[in-house]
Amino acid sequence: MSEQTIVVVGAGQAGIEAAAEARRQGFTGRVVIYGEEPQPPYKRPPLSKAYLAGTATEESLYVMKPAVMEKHQIEFVGNARVTKIDRAAKTITLADGRSQSYDKLVLATGGRARALPMPGADASNVFVLRTIADIEAIKAHCQPGKRAVIIGGGFIGLEGAASMTKLGVHVTLLEGLPRVLARVTVPLMSEFFERAHREAGVDLRTNVKIAGFEGNPVTAITLEGGERIETDFVVVGIGLVANVELAQDAGLTVDNGIVVNQYCATSDPDIYAAGDCTNHPNVFLGGNVRLESVQNALEQGRAVGRNLAGKNEPYHMVPWFWSDQFDLKLQMVGVSAGHDQVVVRGNPQTERNFAVFYLKGGKMIAADAVSRPQDFMHAKKLVAEGAVIDPAKLADETLPLKMLTTAAA
CATH class of the missing domain: 3.30.390.30 (FAD/NAD-linked reductase, C-terminal dimerisation domain)
Structure with a gap:
């Protein structure tokens, strides 16, 4: 083990937990984490809540501070995009041409915000809400009296609406389905949160269809039927796309996520995967599932770390989630x-x-x-x-x- 190298692709919650748990379980070889963002691994859930609201600092988001990673001999390489896995040679290649060999590889590639497939959605004041950089861009527009349109009535959209409303922004939230949170809960829960948002001043609308954007930067959104909603900026929160392309190009089994077994191993026994990008068996659901959940990323990452250290333990967890709004x-x-x-x-x-x-x-x-x-x-x-x-x-x-x-x- 002392001569082996574990390479982790993805510096989110799952990736850092896998690395840290391998160390806790006695792995003494080299551990290297590659992340596309410059920041060390950080928690994403506070982004739409405390960080957007300005009550949390960037450093408070870090799962493990650089000095602690150094103490545990976990190497972090930021601004590094992995573009290729050579399974035969057991190497990864980065966008800048660098390569790194591995004995065991962990794919914790997570996901990216789903883009709105509509002309004008790439305008300079249309944002998604996924990274620290996204939030910094949004925060620059969050002055009292400004107008924002949020597209999407899931957790991200509702949390963003609550945080921005508390900052004095006039928020209009548009949901295409008949109710918010429609994919995750029952009508009475949707009704409760719709009422809570409207009482707090959010102009929340369901069953809405967007016809188009005006201007770049966007100055208004037009709805089917002709109504115009004037705005200073737009936030799109319509879901996540799992980052599976790296695995797919390497010939690993992919089906609504990177398919792993109960031990979190992919179709290549030397490659594991954890977090939002995985399609994994769940005994409580009686089948495979892909979960977009920080708890799953944390626990599955730790399971990978234990198995990298030779524990051979199955991963079983009851899924759980949370959301803070007002x-x-x-x-x-x-x-x-x-x-x-x-x-x-x-x-x-x-x-x-x-x-x-x-x-x-x-x-x-x-x-x-x-x-x-x-x-x-x-x-x-x-x-x-x-x-x-x-x-x-x-x-x-x-x-x-x-x-x-x-x-x-």
Whole structure:
């Protein structure tokens, strides 16, 4: 092991966790991480929240500061784009022509913001929200009284709307589907967050179709039907595209992500993958899934690190997610797709904290908690166990969820 080299392509959460965990598990060889951005590995979730709002510094985002990486002998190479993997020679090639040999390779290539396929979307004041550089560009426009149009009513769009509204920007949010968060939650949760945003001053519109952009820089967005929405800048948050091209060009199996087995190995046993770019087996879902989640990136990265150090441990994790919007914290565990019953604990019509549980065949498969961290903590356990609980008891707030957790165990 002391003579081996681990190369990690991608300096996000998954990449740094893989490197750090390999070291924690006793790997003594060389570890090199290549990242396309100049910054050392940093956390992306705060970008649309605290960092955009100006309450977090760049350094506070770093997963591991340069001095700590140096202490653990983890080499970081920034501004470095890997363009080719030669599996036979076991080398990678960078855009500037440099090459590096490896014994084990980790692909933690993540994803990139999906571009809006429309003329004018490349204008100078149209931004995506994915990197520190993106946020710096957006922040330069976030003065009180400025007008912004956000396209997309998913987590990124809603978080950006909340952060910009708090900075005094007049935000119009446009969602093409009938409701926000439509792909991840049920109508009552969508209705709650739509109401919360409108009450905070966001001009939130659903079922909207954009006809085009005016000007470069953009001065207005035209909707189908002819309405014009004047704006000072635009933020596009319409999803993520997994970065699989490097793996695909190297002949690795790719299918909605880089396909890995339960040990996070690709179709080449010397190449592992972790994070947003992977399509991996999940025992809780009963099949393969690609998750865009910092928790998955963190835990899967660590699993890769352990297996690089020879542990040969399968990766099993109940998916969970979170989103901060205004004073609300949404925490989600499991995947609610396929549920046949919804149980609500609390009153989303009158309260700003409640929980929603999703059952399938009587078993709890997922839960969403709004500003109820204790309920979320217990729900994680219940989902992991596939607990069967009387729905009436689940809805009864006079019965502490902790009691039901114990009873289910």
